Amino acid sequence: MKIVFFLLSLVILSSCGGDIDTKPDRADITLQFEHVVGNQPLNFTSEFRTNSNQSFTVEDFRYYLSNLSFENTQTGVKYEIPNSYHLIRENGTGIASLILENMPLADYDQFNFSWGIDAEKNTSLDQTGDLDPSNEMAWNWNTGYKFLLLEGRLTPSNQGLVYHIGSNHNYKNLQVAIPQDAQIDSRTQSTMVFKVDILKAFEGVSTIDIAVNNSVMGGPFADNIAINIAQGFFQLQEIK
Amino acid sequence: MQSKFKLFGIILLMLIAVASCDFIKKESEEPTPQPTALSVETPFYFGDFVIPADNSMTEEAVELGRMLFYDVRLSADNSVSCATCHQLQKGFVDGLARSTGINGRQTNIKSMSLVNVLWESRMFWNGRVASLEEQALHPIQDPNEMGMDLKELVGKLQSIEVYRDNFKKAFGAETVTADRIGKALAQFQRTLISGNSKYDKYLRDEVQLTAQEEEGMILFFTHPEPAISLRGGNCGDCHLSLTTAGANDGFSGFHNNGLDTDENLKPGLQTFTGNQADRGKFKTPNLRNIMVRAPYMHDGRFASIEAVLDHYNENVQLSTTLDVLILEGSNQPIVAGAPIKLHLTNSEKAAIIAFLHTLTDEEFLTNSNFSNPFK
Numbered sequence: 001m002k003i004v005f006f007l008l009s010l011v012i013l014s015s016c017g018g019d020i021d022t023k024p025d026r027a028d029i030t031l032q033f034e035h036v037v038g039n040q041p042l043n044f045t046s047e048f049r050t051n052s053n054q055s056f057t058v059e060d061f062r063y064y065l066s067n068l069s070f071e072n073t074q075t076g077v078k079y080e081i082p083n084s085y086h087l088i089r090e091n092g093t094g095i096a097s098l099i100l101e102n103m104p105l106a107d108y109d110q111f112n113f114s115w116g117i118d119a120e121k122n123t124s125l126d127q128t129g130d131l132d133p134s135n136e137m138a139w140n141w142n143t144g145y146k147f148l149l150l151e152g153r154l155t156p157s158n159q160g161l162v163y164h165i166g167s168n169h170n171y172k173n174l175q176v177a178i179p180q181d182a183q184i185d186s187r188t189q190s191t192m193v194f195k196v197d198i199l200k201a202f203e204g205v206s207t208i209d210i211a212v213n214n215s216v217m218g219g220p221f222a223d224n225i226a227i228n229i230a231q232g233f234f235q236l237q238e239i240k
Numbered sequence: 241m242q243s244k245f246k247l248f249g250i251i252l253l254m255l256i257a258v259a260s261c262d263f264i265k266k267e268s269e270e271p272t273p274q275p276t277a278l279s280v281e282t283p284f285y286f287g288d289f290v291i292p293a294d295n296s297m298t299e300e301a302v303e304l305g306r307m308l309f310y311d312v313r314l315s316a317d318n319s320v321s322c323a324t325c326h327q328l329q330k331g332f333v334d335g336l337a338r339s340t341g342i343n344g345r346q347t348n349i350k351s352m353s354l355v356n357v358l359w360e361s362r363m364f365w366n367g368r369v370a371s372l373e374e375q376a377l378h379p380i381q382d383p384n385e386m387g388m389d390l391k392e393l394v395g396k397l398q399s400i401e402v403y404r405d406n407f408k409k410a411f412g413a414e415t416v417t418a419d420r421i422g423k424a425l426a427q428f429q430r431t432l433i434s435g436n437s438k439y440d441k442y443l444r445d446e447v448q449l450t451a452q453e454e455e456g457m458i459l460f461f462t463h464p465e466p467a468i469s470l471r472g473g474n475c476g477d478c479h480l481s482l483t484t485a486g487a488n489d490g491f492s493g494f495h496n497n498g499l500d501t502d503e504n505l506k507p508g509l510q511t512f513t514g515n516q517a518d519r520g521k522f523k524t525p526n527l528r529n530i531m532v533r534a535p536y537m538h539d540g541r542f543a544s545i546e547a548v549l550d551h552y553n554e555n556v557q558l559s560t561t562l563d564v565l566i567l568e569g570s571n572q573p574i575v576a577g578a579p580i581k582l583h584l585t586n587s588e589k590a591a592i593i594a595f596l597h598t599l600t601d602e603e604f605l606t607n608s609n610f611s612n613p614f615k
Contacts, residue, residue, distance in 0.1 A: 044517070059517070059564065060492075132287040134359070134480050136487045140461035151564050159576050160564035164463075215568040219468040 030191040031098040041094030058152040061090040070108040087130040105185040116147035116171040164217040170226035182239035193237045204228040275300040283435040285482045301410035305428025310612040315386035325351035331529030337540025341385040350540040365538045368512040376425035390418045434528040438598040456595025464571040474569040478524045486524025495563045496520035498556030556580040
């Protein structure tokens with residue numbers, strides 16, 4: 001009798017299954033970064049042009065994002081990814097991805113992230129993973145990380161193009177709105193597509209002439225570029 | 241239905257057969273004690289490393305690797321071992337611009353140091369190999385180095401009793417294979433960790449550097465920025481801080497350091513990648529024990545560290561793939577088209593050399609765990 005009851009309840013449960021609103025508890029959320037120079041996808045072979053018509057090539061491009069969180073600004077529900085330090089690195093294809101695995105879902109309306117490394121982490125180099133100081137982003141033996149590295153050459157002069165940017169005071173909290181219709185809480189996989197336009201580092205608040213300032217590694221001038229980056233560098237395009 | 245039963249019967253028979261094979265095998269061999277797992281102790285600031293899952297470290301395999309490393313029987317004429325070109329007291333190089341292989345033949349490139357290879361992901365000056373296991377088999381077969389046919393080597397070692405015993409201890413079976421030779425040699429090399437130089441002790445707050453050494457260290461790791469009067473030796477852009485090694489992600493640790501103009505540039509990494517942009521890029525070596533590792537550069541062209549400093553300071557040759565951080569590294573404002581010069585003073589050069597001396601790790605260079613087990 002017990003068995004029959006058990007079987008019966010199984011039947012009931014499984015038949016109910018289809019009707020229940022099955023929103024997943026967790027999802028993998030991919031952050032996809034489309035690296036571009038103006039309208040062109042970034043690669044390590046093409047010649048690109050700034051808005052002032054200076055041509056250049058890129059050999060290396062990487063930057064840190066950190067302290068990622070998802071939030072509902074109305075209810076205050078917030079999920080902060082623990083130990084969240086991510087080196088985003090161009091590999092020559094124009095697209096870099098970061099998969100945030102198993103994120104707890106809720107009715108989020110905002111994604112928070114920071115450009116750079118917070119001061120607390122930035123004072124110590126005994127780190128591993130994306131903060132391993134042997135990844136070429138450490139400034140030197142005791143002064144933290146470059147928040148952004150862009151290296152290439154001006155053409156046709158073959159001068160170097162070297163931008164190493166990032167000091168504690170350049171660390172920047174950024175937010176993007178997650179639209180309701182993105183339905184991020186009802187899928188087990190979502191992708192947030194960001195456009196990252198290198199030209200935006202050279203314009204915005206300050207216009208940078210890369211022919212004049214082809215090498216910027218710290219110092220006050222680096223702040224001009226950092227401010228540009230904090231303004232319009234990371235643009236959310238779509239959530240799919 | 242009947243055929244299903246037949247199939248079941250066949251599977252059952254096969255299972256029995258397999259089980260009995262196993263049984264017979266166990267009967268005929270002595271029970272093998274499990275090799276002793278070995279965990280490598282590393283300075284925390286050297287960062288992440290990977291040991292392949294199919295070659296986890298054991299004391300027995302490391303000891304076997306050490307024997308193989310020092311055994312001249314690995315060469316065709318029994319004259320050369322790995323240690324001929326990789327000598328412990330010289331920081332695992334041989335003091336020569338070109339190494340000497342079998343029958344007195346000269347190799348066409350300088351031997352590389354094996355110091356802290358645990359943290360390396362691409363092997364050889366041109367980066368052609370991605371694992372120590374594979375790397376180890378290259379010099380054995382190179383006609384100018386050890387000139388040995390792998391099949392022949394396997395047979396040769398199989399006939400030597402102590403190797404049969406040691407392969408069994410390390411890998412659970414007496415059978416010598418090329419794969420196991422590579423694995424054992426790789427394991428031994430992963431133990432060659434140099435982390436007790438004066439600089440290491442300084443990093444761990446155990447000692448102080450002298451004022452000159454500290455000045456040298458700061459210069460070493462600083463990219464000069466004349467716009468803000470920041471003086472630098474520009475070394476740490478490639479020889480990264482704490483490890484003093486090149487970057488180990490992909491080919492990031494390969495650089496054209498301005499030895500030659502385009503006409504004379506050797507292909508280097510381009511040999512492997514086929515990419516024109518990689519022409520003249522060579523692997524940036526780890527600098528632990530650099531002062532005992534002369535001559536310098538992939539072709540050993542500089543006999544002294546002073547010559548190396550002079551090169552970076554005033555003799556860099558311009559080429560299309562010259563590293564941009566060298567191209568854009570100077571203590572005076574850079575004039576486009578002018579010769580590339582760092583503009584270090586003599587006392588700054590001397591300070592950098594004083595710092596390089598702090599990278600010598602005497603405990604490493606005399607470590608009896610790394611020395612010839614046949615002596």
